Amino acid sequence: MGKDKLVIEKPLYDRLPIAKPMVGVAGKTGLWRVEKPVVNNSKCTRCFLCEIYCPVNVIRVEPETGVEIDYDYCKGCGICADVCPVNAIEMKPE
Ligand code: SF4
Numbered sequence: 001m002g003k004d005k006l007v008i009e010k011p012l013y014d015r016l017p018i019a020k021p022m023v024g025v026a027g028k029t030g031l032w033r034v035e036k037p038v039v040n041n042s043k044c045t046r047c048f049l050c051e052i053y054c055p056v057n058v059i060r061v062e063p064e065t066g067v068e069i070d071y072d073y074c075k076g077c078g079i080c081a082d083v084c085p086v087n088a089i090e091m092k093p094e
Pocket residue numbers: 037053054055056057058059069073074075076077078079080081
């Protein structure tokens with residue numbers, strides 16, 4: 001008797017229950033920000049730490065292009081800049 005083949009129809013990432021930021025009663029919460037994280041993608045090593053630690057899940061690290069931040073929802077907490085091991089993210093006043 002042959003074994004059944006495991007068929008995965010969608011990539012694992014698409015099937016994980018990952019929360020996405022969206023407009024709530026407070027609107028787009030990026031308006032709360034007083035400092036903005038600015039990324040130097042030429043310094044970025046694509047280590048993914050900023051994406052993992054961002055408390056509102058607004059960072060995507062793309063292997064080809066680098067870090068993308070959704071400024072509609074980034075609150076400017078500065079955690080991404082703190083955890084970046086190569087100082088590729090700098091907090092700047094709005
Ligand atoms: S400043 Fe805070 S909310 Fe904005 S991208 Fe960095 S970790 Fe996320």
